[in-house]
Amino acid sequence: MANRQTAEAFVLIKEEALPLRYRPLSGEPVAVRSLSKFDHVDRIDYVEGKDYLIDYELGTIRRVEGSQIPDGALNPLYGLIDFNHELFADFSNRAYTIYVDYSTESITGNKGLTPIDLEKSTLLKRLISKLNSGEEALYVVYGDSISAGGEASEESLTYFGRIKSTLLDLYPQASIRIENKSIGGEDTHGGVSRIDEDVVPLMPDLVSIGYGMNDQNKFPEGNTTSLEDFEKNLRYMIDTIRKAGDSDILLVTPCEPNPLWQHTSGMTNHYANVIRRLGEEYGIGVVDAHAQWILELAAGKTPASLLLNNINHPNDYGHWIYSKAFVPMLKKS
Structure with missing residues (x-):
């Protein structure tokens, strides 16, 4: 077909x-x-x-x-x-x-996902409860410029806007409000510094945490954030949200920056691996955009065709690649 x-x-x-x-x-x-x-x-x-x-x-x-x-x-x-x-x-x-x-003839997009998949996955218990009841669910987007929507032409075409659309297609009676608390240029140190103020008081039903792009940036003195500190910072954010309530949490891996940019460390996959490992340890979902991105590059997509700013911000299609990782996460779990 x-x-x-x-x-x-x-x-x-x-x-x-x-x-x-x-x-x-x-x-x-x-x-x-x-x-x-x-x-x-x-x-x-x-x-x-x-x-x-x-x-x-x-x-x-x-x-x-x-x-x-x-x-x-x-x-x-x-x-x-x-x-x-x-x-x-x-x-x-x-x-x-x-x-x-x-x-x-190839199958593309977020097809085949059903409410049963979401309920069987157990990753989004609080969110699904809200969606089933018809109450408004609050989705807080937390992270760097990509999570702020960087280079998408409108919110509906960002990865989080597409995730919202996927959920509403499955629960048409539901309502989802997005509060975006992401800041362009921020790394996980910044995320740690404001999580108590910017996320916890909102008592969200869902929080996605998307960092790593700025953490991997290479400078003469080393990367912006060491892998050890990157893990420590993510743990702090996860633990802080969990101590405050029962919000569902999703971790988002970063895409690959332009390999010819002087601040590309070549270590993005290592930062993504930290995120994957923490997802397994904590039993929370990982929207593995990095894995999907690598598949696109392997299929012949060029960095220029995916990065609208030519450095590290996905275009509309790049945000679709991010959102595409939402489905296998749920089906896998």
Whole structure:
């Protein structure tokens, strides 16, 4: 049965072909536009044959000469190694990112999740109780700039907005209110310093904790946060929330930053492993965005096609990758 892959992001370089994440079905419509929302009034719709070519047999897309699609090679960071983004006024991929819809036989998205899956998982007991009763549930999003929504075009397309949407699809009678207490540029030291003030008094039904991107940042004197301190800081946040009540907790692993950025330590997976291990130890859910991100890279997605700021902030498709990790977490448990 065919499924529709929607708003898959690409930054196309010159006339070089990039693989589509899934094999497209020949004869089915392909839509390519400048913005992720298909009905956005400011979008530019590109024309197959004139602006881009799809190779249905190989499953690739590429620009054609003279295309309206901006050439990603014009980004000032293109081709630079160990770059310092602060030396450039504009280094974003926003102007170069396109979004593609196509039909595929591969299964994509958050399909197959049922209320029974949530109830069997036991990871979201308090939240599910609220959703079943029809009471308003409070979801507190806590973390760094990615959890603040960094580079998503609107809240509904952030990973936490998509998780909310997935839950409401399963419980249409329910209501979920999001309180975002994330701060851009923050690492786990900052999270520890304000958890008692910014999270505990809200008595949330669900808290997601998303750190690691800024903690892994590399500097001459070492990473921002050592792995030992990273674990200690996460433990403090988890313990503090648990002592205050019975809030459900989800831990979120970070995506991979641009490997050519001078502050990329190459150790993001180690920070993600700390999060995975704490999830198992505490018996709380882990939204393993990092694992999903690695699968995308292995399938041929480029960092530029996933990171809108070209450094460490996911685009709309990147946030979808984050939210995609929500389903296997529940089914696995």
